[in-house]
Amino acid sequence: MYVVIGATGIVGRNVVEQLRAAGAEVTAITRAPDAAVLPPGTTVVRGDPSGPDIPDHAWDGVEAVLLSSRAALVSASELLSHAARYGARRVVVVSAATVQYPAGEPRFIAGFRALEDAAESSGLAWTCLRCSDFDANALAWVPQLRGGDVVRGAYGDAATSPIHERDIAAVAIRALTEDDHAGRHYVLTGPASLTQHDKVRILGTATRRDLSFAELAPEQIRAAMTAQGLPADVPDRLLGSLADYAHTPGPTTDTVAELLARPALDFATWAADHASAFTR
Known part of the structure; x- marks a missing residue:
């Protein structure tokens, strides 16, 4: 049985779906089980990894754990101690490529490093997935593109190799179910480096619309995000990394292709x- 912590997040949900499609037993940990909408046959358990506050019965029969939640940053060691006590053999951590290729504010990198450290000191066979930015981060543009044909943002020339969440999940499942990935740090990226201009253009092709990216000052973007009620950490995380990627593109690796x-x-x-998400 596999325990997925962060089961309703972008990666966790895909891991649950792919494991269940393969017939595996899955326990999904979520703060809001009534709204989880996970595949039939999934055992959904209410739990808060930040506590950690996860019922003991959630660990019954556990073989491996996926840790895909920043909420677990301060409690990862305790969570994995519980997992080991109940017989878990492996842990897979969804981390960030910035641990190996620094970009953005050091405090965010330190958080991912702490998550990796917890896995590496847990006594479990561990694998760390150091992911580039997600393709799904483009969903932040949905409100703008439902109201018009222009994405307004900062650092349009910032370049990364964004990764599809299905690929992260597929690699995570290999690491959860196979013995060959213990003690590995995998840097996972998409196949090509893209600027924000590139991504908007590609979205335009997918939605059959003439879309464009309009460059604004970082201060304007920060003010707009704050006005929406977002915590300060959100623009700090976004703008800090984009500023660095505007000078030095993020990494591109062949690791996904090699593993899959x-x-x-x-x-x-x-x-x-995801074209329908951007439809007006």
């Missing part, structure tokens, strides 16, 4: 998969 024996899914595939 197929090409990594590109942003055009993600855009086609």
